[in-house]
Amino acid sequence: MTALVADVTVYGGGPSALMVTHELAARGLSVALVGPAPAGAWPVVAEGGIDDGSDPAAHARDTLLGGDYLAARAPVRAMCEHAASLWTWLGKAGVPFMRDEQGKPLRRRLEGTLSTRAVFVEARTVAIVTDLLDRALAAFGGKVTRLGHHALTTLARDDDGAVVGCVVEDRTSGDRVTIASNAVVIATGGIEKSFAPSPAALATESALAVCMRAGAVLANLELLQPSIAIWRESGSPGPRRFLCASLRGEGARVWLPRHADDARPGREIPKAERDYLGPADGDMDASALTDHRVAEQLLARFAAGGGVWDRELRTTRKLAFLDVSHLPRAHLTTRAGSELSQIARLSGADPFLEPLLAMPSLTCRLGGLWVDHATNASGAMLLDSPRTHATSLAGLYACGGACHQYHGAGRIGGNGLVADLFGAHAAAVGAMAYRAACIGNSRTASVSGAMTTALDNAVTLQNTGSTSSERSVPRLHEELRATLSAHVGLTSDNDRGRVDNDKLTALLGALDLLGEAALKAPSDSSISSATAHREFADCLLLARVTAHSARARAESRGVFVRVDGGRERPRDVLAILTDGGAIQLLDSVRYQSAGAHHERSASIDPDGLDDPMPPGNQRASDLDAAHSPTFDAKEPTP
Amino acid sequence: MSQQARKLELDVHRQDGPDSAARWQRYKVEFTARTTVADALDALALSSTSAPVAYTDGCLASACGSCTMLVGGRPLPACTTLLAELAPTRGPLRLAPLRKFPVVRDLLTSRTRLRATSARLHAYLETPAFSAKDEPKVTSDSHSALAEASALEQASVLEQASVPEQASVPEQPRSAPAHGTGATLAERIALARCTGCGACIEVCPETRQHGGFLGAAAIAAQRLVELSPGANAARSTRLARLTEPGGIHDCGSSGACVEACPESVPLDTALANAHADASSAFWRTLFRR
Ligand SMILES: Cc1cc2nc3c(=O)[nH]c(=O)nc-3n(C[C@H](O)[C@H](O)[C@H](O)COP(=O)(O)OP(=O)(O)OC[C@H]3O[C@@H](n4cnc5c(N)ncnc54)[C@H](O)[C@@H]3O)c2cc1C
Ligand code: SF4
Ligand code: FES
Numbered sequence: 001m002t003a004l005v006a007d008v009t010v011y012g013g014g015p016s017a018l019m020v021t022h023e024l025a026a027r028g029l030s031v032a033l034v035g036p037a038p039a040g041a042w043p044v045v046a047e048g049g050i051d052d053g054s055d056p057a058a059h060a061r062d063t064l065l066g067g068d069y070l071a072a073r074a075p076v077r078a079m080c081e082h083a084a085s086l087w088t089w090l091g092k093a094g095v096p097f098m099r100d101e102q103g104k105p106l107r108r109r110l111e112g113t114l115s116t117r118a119v120f121v122e123a124r125t126v127a128i129v130t131d132l133l134d135r136a137l138a139a140f141g142g143k144v145t146r147l148g149h150h151a152l153t154t155l156a157r158d159d160d161g162a163v164v165g166c167v168v169e170d171r172t173s174g175d176r177v178t179i180a181s182n183a184v185v186i187a188t189g190g191i192e193k194s195f196a197p198s199p200a201a202l203a204t205e206s207a208l209a210v211c212m213r214a215g216a217v218l219a220n221l222e223l224l225q226p227s228i229a230i231w232r233e234s235g236s237p238g239p240r241r242f243l244c245a246s247l248r249g250e251g252a253r254v255w256l257p258r259h260a261d262d263a264r265p266g267r268e269i270p271k272a273e274r275d276y277l278g279p280a281d282g283d284m285d286a287s288a289l290t291d292h293r294v295a296e297q298l299l300a301r302f303a304a305g306g307g308v309w310d311r312e313l314r315t316t317r318k319l320a321f322l323d324v325s326h327l328p329r330a331h332l333t334t335r336a337g338s339e340l341s342q343i344a345r346l347s348g349a350d351p352f353l354e355p356l357l358a359m360p361s362l363t364c365r366l367g368g369l370w371v372d373h374a375t376n377a378s379g380a381m382l383l384d385s386p387r388t389h390a391t392s393l394a395g396l397y398a399c400g401g402a403c404h405q406y407h408g409a410g411r412i413g414g415n416g417l418v419a420d421l422f423g424a425h426a427a428a429v430g431a432m433a434y435r436a437a438c439i440g441n442s443r444t445a446s447v448s449g450a451m452t453t454a455l456d457n458a459v460t461l462q463n464t465g466s467t468s469s470e471r472s473v474p475r476l477h478e479e480l481r482a483t484l485s486a487h488v489g490l491t492s493d494n495d496r497g498r499v500d501n502d503k504l505t506a507l508l509g510a511l512d513l514l515g516e517a518a519l520k521a522p523s524d525s526s527i528s529s530a531t532a533h534r535e536f537a538d539c540l541l542l543a544r545v546t547a548h549s550a551r552a553r554a555e556s557r558g559v560f561v562r563v564d565g566g567r568e569r570p571r572d573v574l575a576i577l578t579d580g581g582a583i584q585l586l587d588s589v590r591y592q593s594a595g596a597h598h599e600r601s602a603s604i605d606p607d608g609l610d611d612p613m614p615p616g617n618q619r620a621s622d623l624d625a626a627h628s629p630t631f632d633a634k635e636p637t638p
Numbered sequence: 639m640s641q642q643a644r645k646l647e648l649d650v651h652r653q654d655g656p657d658s659a660a661r662w663q664r665y666k667v668e669f670t671a672r673t674t675v676a677d678a679l680d681a682l683a684l685s686s687t688s689a690p691v692a693y694t695d696g697c698l699a700s701a702c703g704s705c706t707m708l709v710g711g712r713p714l715p716a717c718t719t720l721l722a723e724l725a726p727t728r729g730p731l732r733l734a735p736l737r738k739f740p741v742v743r744d745l746l747t748s749r750t751r752l753r754a755t756s757a758r759l760h761a762y763l764e765t766p767a768f769s770a771k772d773e774p775k776v777t778s779d780s781h782s783a784l785a786e787a788s789a790l791e792q793a794s795v796l797e798q799a800s801v802p803e804q805a806s807v808p809e810q811p812r813s814a815p816a817h818g819t820g821a822t823l824a825e826r827i828a829l830a831r832c833t834g835c836g837a838c839i840e841v842c843p844e845t846r847q848h849g850g851f852l853g854a855a856a857i858a859a860q861r862l863v864e865l866s867p868g869a870n871a872a873r874s875t876r877l878a879r880l881t882e883p884g885g886i887h888d889c890g891s892s893g894a895c896v897e898a899c900p901e902s903v904p905l906d907t908a909l910a911n912a913h914a915d916a917s918s919a920f921w922r923t924l925f926r927r
Contacts, residue, residue, distance in 0.1 A: 019768075026767035086768065093765040094866040096826035121827055127701045128830045135859065138757035139764045148750060149742060172655065172692075172743050201695070338831065338901075342700060346718060348671060425768045474683045474690055 002177045003451075006032035006145060008431055009166055009179045011152055011207055012187035015126060015417060016400025018133035019424035020185050020431075025140035027432065032179050033137075034147045034168050035188075047339065048110045048245030049120030050090075051414035053083025058114055063415060066112040067408020068558035069570045070220070072604060075373045075405055078381035079422045086421055087119060094132050096121055098335070106335065108249035110413020111227075111290045118414040123246040123339035126417055147177065151531060152207050155184065155214045155396065156447070156454035161592075162438070163214075163395035164447045167454045171531050178451050182438065183395045183431040186211060187424065190365045190401025193477060194484050194539050195224070208402065209538035211369060212545070212577050217392040217589050219404035219572045220367030221542065222550035224488065225411055225559045226295040228254055229361035230322060230343060244322060244358070245291075245413055246336045252324045254278060254294050254358065260305045266321045266355030275301070277320070292410060292559050295360035310357055322358035324351055362485075364416075366407050366559070367549070369398035370574060370589060371427075372600060373405070381426075386437050387598060388430030389423060392576075392591040395434065399427035404572070409558020437594035473532045476517060477539065483510045484543050488550050501564060504551045511543055541577075548583045549573040570604040643668040646721060647730035648678065650691050652744050660741075663691075664730060667721075675709055675716035675733065679745075691733075693745035700900060703833030706840075707745045708734040713837035715900055716745075736840050738847055752834045755852040759885070760876045761859035763866060822865055829862040829908065831901040838895035838905060844888055851888035854895035854905045861908040877919055886912040 010020050013035030021031045051059055059080040064071055091097060097119045098106040109116040121128050137144050149171050156165040156178070165180040188207040212218055230244050244252065255274045262269060278294045298320050301307065307318030324332060324340075329352050332340060340351050349356060370392060374385035382388070389397050389405070399405075399420070406419040487507035515537075553560060555568045574586040588601040646667050653660040667678045676695050683690035696702040698717045705716040710724050710731050725731055739747035756762065832855055844851035860876055863869055880886050889909055896905045 022765070023767055026765075089765075089768050092763070092868060094763045094863060094868075096823055096830055096866075098827065099823060101820065121830065124701055124831070127697070127833070131830070131832075131834065132763075134753065135756050135762040136765050138753070138760075138762050146750075148748065342718065346672065346674075346720070421768070472683075472686070472688075472690070478684055 001175065004032055004145060004177060004179045006030045006179060006181045007435065008032075008183045008185060009034060009181045010185045010187060011035065011166075012189060012400070012402070014187070014189050014400065014420075015130045015133060016187035016189070016402070016420045016424045017185075018130065018137065019421050020187055020399060020428045021137060021144055022133060022140075023425050023428035024432070025137065025143045027428070028143075029432065029435075030143050030145075031140075032145045032147065032181065034150050034152065034179070047120075047123035047125060047336075048249050048413050049108060049118035049125050050087065050417045051083050051113070051117050052087050052105065052107065052119045053080065053085070053418070054117055055115060056080040056083065059083060059117070062113050062412050063406070064408070066410045066412035066415075066558075067406075068410055069408065070557060070572070070604060071406055071408030072373060074375045074379060074381040075426075078383070078426075079406055079419060082422055083418050086418060090129060090421075093129075093136060095125075095129055098122070108246070108335070110245060110249045111292075112410070112412030113414065118249060120246070120335075123336050129417060129421075150177065151535070152210050153534075154210060154454045154457050155393070156180070156450040157214065157393070158447060158450045161215070161394060163393055164450050165454070167451070169531060174531065176455070178455065180447050180451060182435040183397060185427055185431055186369060186391075186396070186398040186402050187400045187427075188402045190368055193535075194481050194543060195362050195365070203535035203539055204402075205542040206535050206538040208369060209541045211391065211393070211396060211398075212541065212575075214396075215393055215576070216396060217370040217586065218367065218545055218549075218575045219370035220409070220549065221365065221546045221575065222488065222553050222573060223366035223409050223558065223560050224362050225292060225364050225366055226360045227291045227363040228294060228298075228320075228322060228358050230347070230356050230358050244339075246339060247322070247324055248291060249413065250324065250332060250335055251327050252322055253326070254298070255321050255323060255355075256298070256301055256306050257308065260307070262308075266308075266323070267325065267353060274321075275306070277301075296561065298360055308357070317359065319357045319359050321355035323355040325353055325355060364401065364411060366404070366409065366411060367573075368401065368403045369396075370572070371398050371403045371405050372589070372591075372598065383426055384429045384433045386430060386434035386594040386596075388433065389427035390430060390434065390591075390593055392589050394591070394593040395438075397427045397431045397434075399423040408570075409560060434594050473536055476514060476536055480511075480514055480536075480539055480543060483507065483514070484546065488546055501551060504547050507547045508544065511540060511547065515540055545575045545583055548585065549575055552585050571602045572604070574602050643670050644722075644725070645669075646678075646725050649730040649732045650745070651732075651734040652691070653735075653741055655743060656741055662732075669721040669725070671720070671722045673721050675707075675714070675719045675721060676705060678721060679716065679733075691745060692743040701833055703749070703835035706736060706835040706837060707747075708732070708736060708840075713835070713840040713898060715833075715835060718900075736836055738840050738845055739836055740847070747836075749834060749836055751839070752836060752853075752855055755856035756859040758852060759856045759860045759879045760872055761856055761863050763863055763868060764871060825904060825907070826862060826865050828902070828904050829858050829865070832858055832862075832899075832903045833901060835900060837898040837900060838903075841894040841898040843892050843894065844890045850884065851890075852884045854889075854899075854909060855903075857886065857889075857912050858903050858905055858908040861911060877915060880912055881916045881919060886916045889913070 007029040008024050009032045010017050011034050017033065017035055021033050024031050053059065060077050063076050063080065064073065098121055100106060105119045107116045108118050108120060110118045147168065150168040151171050153167045153169045153176070155163050156167065158164045163184050164182070165178065166184055168177050168179065169175065186207050188204050193201045193203040193205060208218065228244065228248065253276055255276045257269050258273045258275050262273065277297045278290055302318045308321065310317070310319060343356065344350055347356060371389045372387045374382040374387040376382045389399050389403065391398050400423055401420065403423065405423055407415065487503050552573045553562065554565045556562045556565060557570070574589060576584050576586055578584050586602065588599055590597070590599045646669055648665045648667055649662045650665060651660055652663045665682055667681065669678060676698065679691055679693060693705060693707060693716065695705040695717050700715045700718040703715070706713055707716055709716070709719055710726065713736060733745060735741045735745045735747045739749055739751055742748050834855065838855050839845045839853035842851060842853055845853050860880065864876065891909070899905055
């Protein structure tokens with residue numbers, strides 16, 4: 001067994017983890033970066049672009065409205081104020097944002113934004129940012145220690161409950177490594193195995209589940225955001241898809257034939273016989289979260305008998321047309337050429353001539369580890385405070401897709417990476433402030449004691465079963481994915497899990513059965529057997545929290561559509577695990593960090609609630625019409 | 639296009655760990671015109687109760703490079719390689735791990751080598767910490783113009799902020815990247831398409847599991863840095879590294895990498911420029927003596 005020591009341990013491998021590591025190392029700290037190698041992750045396809053920060057007020061307004069008032073105001077404002085610097089910083093870091101001959105950046109308009117603000121590199125912005133950040137870490141030499149193929153098993157906590165390190169495990173050999181550090185940052189992303197399009201995906205759920213078992217609070221796990229994706233059939237379970245934020249940003253339209261039994265290929269259906277969804281001009285809608293709404297509209301049409309089928313493959317899944325054939329070829333080729341040729345090859349259709357087949361699909365979980373923020377006297381976010389991006393466990397920080405901050409109940413286009421990188425910077429600064437506050441009372445003895453306990457606690461779910469069982473661990477993951485999708489997500493046959501209490505009770509029952517089956521499952525020896533079983537248990541735990549959280553949110557809010565609910569004052573759904581293993585929901589988070597006690601209510605902090613959106617915001621009523629008839633434009637004033 | 643499912647035999651390389659013995663395992667799969675190698679592997683994982691074949695995927699869109707393996711002997715991304723394009727008319731199709739990267743298990747290899755080689759060529763910009771506090775506060779009207787102006791001024795800003803040159807090479811950079819437009823920007827974007835899939839290293843006759851040529855991907859990464867605004871810093875370090883053992887002198891100009899790259903990264907230009915830089919550096923040293 002190896003024992004490492006680092007100032008901070010960072011967990012993850014995407015843009016958030018790399019950025020936290022960069023920010024810590026550039027400020028002189030030593031970092032252990034634990035994550036997969038190669039670093040590939042599903043969200044790396046993220047392709048729309050990032051907000052250039054050119055209009056902080058509009059950016060903040062769009063963000064808060066897109067999040068349906070659920071996002072805390074101060075962090076959103078701080079993020080929007082820094083978005084322009086962030087973009088400049090990325091340019092300095094070598095990201096080749098596309099520009100025209102005059103050197104002016106190319107921009108596209110993404111979902112939920114009122115103006116055209118997203119800068120991009122083809123359809124690969126996030127992949128390129130990730131790659132450049134990854135290489136830039138070489139500048140810090142031995143300050144950064146990287147452990148690939150490892151999974152977090154337990155957090156080490158001292159007598160006061162503060163996180164003082166962790167135990168990680170090689171996913172193939174099962175060998176353990178202890179890492180003692182002053183703080184641990186979780187940056188493992190928001191897309192999870194239970195929703196990912198491939199059974200070979202890593203279980204992102206693990207890190208969150210480990211933290212939850214140690215006592216951390218999770219927030220808003222029920223918020224799952226759909227978008228429109230290009231359909232590609234395969235023999236495998238989850239449909240494989242290309243998310244097409246970039247194409248939507250370039251003006252792609254989504255439509256259905258007006259007549260449900262129209263069997264003609266899309267290109268032969270005249271305009272008059274097409275039912276276009278979303279805004280008429282093909283532009284991204286001027287109201288919040290267009291694609292979420294288009295997805296909802298589609299599902300309603302499907303339920304009423306509309307939709308097209310993939311005739312060639314004779315699937316029974318209902319689809320829609322996603323159409324770029326009306327757009328100028330040269331324009332599209334410059335701006336999304338490589339994506340389009342890939343799509344052409346894999347779908348067998350020429351997107352310049354032929355409407356493509358698409359479907360609603362989930363893109364992200366908006367909730368995650370609950371994190372705090374600090375404000376100064378005038379209500380602005382205070383960055384270098386131990387509360388910044390602090391979870392409810394002292395010494396444990398989270399950022400990026402793994403935390404619940406910034407997006408509220410809906411993420412607008414171009415905000416993913418901005419929130420990840422700004423949040424990563426904030427988490428690094430927060431963790432440093434925490435470290436500075438506790439460095440005086442270092443207790444080496446209690447750290448080694450904590451480590452011993454953590455190793456003891458690194459229990460693995462025992463595999464008691466016979467190898468003759470029909471359900472292997474990959475099979476169980478697939479069943480979990482299908483069950484979750486049918487109840488709280490989207491299913492590929494488009495039976496939208498519009499949530500109601502009966503469905504959720506059924507879901508919890510189904511999850512219990514899967515838990516029992518897991519005990520009998522033969523091991524998945526592609527990773528160590530213990531790891532495979534534990535990761536399934538982790539996914540199951542998060543699925544249970546999702547179901548409980550969905551039950552607790554008795555309203556429609558942003559991307560969460562509740563058929564049997566009304567409209568409430570915005571609040572976070574906070575979940576914690578009791579000692580007995582039950583999931584308990586909280587009205588507020590109370591925690592202690594760096595010697596101080598803090599409390600934050602589940603109700604969205606009054607900060608800024610009575611300060612209405614900046615003038616010019618006409619869109620609350622749009623949202624009203626689309627969402628819930630009981631929406632009061634003046635809400636969220638208590 | 640055929641809509642009928644056809645049948646295919648796959649011979650898959652199985653290996654339990656880095657030091658274990660390898661064996662071939664045969665599977666039968668069905669495929670249609672749109673089935674990828676990854677689709678087939680995933681279907682196998684779900685249908686069998688024995689240990690699934692280990693490999694890793696991420697983006698499923700040929701953007702992350704994690705799923706590269708030898709398909710019928712060629713290094714290809716499993717996620718976007720169609721079986722129909724490769725299925726042999728007779729005999730099974732072989733899936734094997736890349737040979738120039740250490741096997742973790744079955745088809746899964748560790749790709750940390752790429753990170754190490756680009757670090758060795760100093761193929762990165764030394765980017766200062768993002769400082770939220772120091773940035774000037776601007777109002778929304780002037781913001782856009784200011785942000786653009788500052789983006790264009792990056793080169794000069796970075797020059798002041800960056801680490802001092804380790805040795806002095808008083809020549810011009812080989813391009814004028816300050817504005818980052820036109821051909822330079824186009825080349826940077828093309829270079830940035832590299833996903834780190836490792837195909838170029840796999841097919842290169844001069845690379846080895848250990849030692850040998852560092853490989854085209856690292857040379858391309860270095861060129862990407864060279865063309866970036868602010869690249870003047872550490873330029874001489876990069877040049878020195880380029881001419882060390884394992885550097886450009888070990889490139890045999892076979893052109894295999896250019897053929898193999900699934901992303902059409904302009905490796906030919908990158909390698910040609912590296913050769914040119916190395917030889918002009920050589921002549922410069924001669925003159926100084
Ligand atoms: C289809 C799609 C389109 C998008 N488009 C845009 C866009 O246009 N603009 C934008 O700004 N944002 C976009 N986003 C969002 C953006 O991709 C995410 O916000 C961003 O990737 C999150 O970064 P992250 O580092 O927090 O998490 P991730 O990128 O998810 O990275 C998490 C990392 O942690 C690793 N990891 C997770 N769990 C484990 C574990 N148990 N063990 C080991 N390692 C683990 C993963 O392998 C991965 O490397 C899009 C996302 C998707 C899915
Ligand atoms: S240069 Fe091409 S072949 Fe080489 S690693 Fe990059 S993408 Fe792969
Ligand atoms: S999964 Fe990313 S390249 Fe294949």
